[in-house]
Amino acid sequence: MDVDQPVASCSVLTTSVVLQTLPKIDENNSMDNKHPKERVVELLDLLEGHVETLRKDAAQLEEDRDQLLATLDTVRHADLLNQLDENDVDDVSRYADRIMNRCQTVEVRVLTQRDQMQEEALSQINHLIDGLVMDLRNDHEAAKQRCISYVNACSSIMVDGVMDKKFESALLGCTLDDQKRVKKRLQGLLSYFGRLRVQMFD
Known part of the structure; x- marks a missing residue:
């Protein structure tokens, strides 16, 4: 089976850009001759696109966090540490632990139904x-x-x-x-x- 992902777009919208481009609801727009339901559905279509962009961005953040934690774990167990004296190992370990604890304060979750x-x-x-x-x-x-x-x-x-x-x-x-x-x-x-x-x- 194949679950290969499509190539992601290079222009990922940031949260601030998304907020700036959200559709504005003008219920008094007399120039729009579309049926009210059609106007609402168009707005919902636009919002759905922004929601999917938000989910993709959040999923990427979730993946980035996991990769950072995995890299930190690799550094903490690197063979290079065996070349350090005990005091230096303690210093490096405390430094790595501090970064890891800081990284773990970031919680990103994308729920799947x-x-x-x-x-x-x-x-x-x-x-x-x-x-x-x-x-x-x-x-x-x-x-x-x-x-x-x-x-x-x-x-x-x-x-x-x-x-x-x-x-x-x-x-x-x-x-x-x-x-x-x-x-x-x-x-x-x-x-x-x-x-x-x-x-x-x-």
Whole structure:
């Protein structure tokens, strides 16, 4: 299956621009010969477009925050720290913790409407990915191969290896928004595996 995302537009509207371009409701406009319902529907169409832009911007902020946290975690566990003396390690760790705590004060959530079956499918997906992350500590290579099989289940283009049919079946039960988020999350994990491998062989 393929849940590839379309290329995002380069001109992402900021919140301030959105507010400036919101349609104005003029109920006394005698120059507009359209039926009142048609005028209201046109306004709602414009507002719907702004809402979707807002959701996309918020989702991007949510992703940026997660990437920042993942990068901070990578820095905190970098092999480079082994070259520092104990006092320097403490200083760097406190600095990283302070940045991480600051980042965690930012909360961005984009809610997705789901029915019961979609909730259960997403729960199954999260359980599988959480298990993958836990297995990373025990067997790095096996966890990486499983991650690749999950990524292959999200796309029509095989990265390498095989596709996990159980994961694909659960993913098909998720909403389209959840499918896109899962694919991004797995791609981020795969990049993390790549960085770990570089550190291991430095």
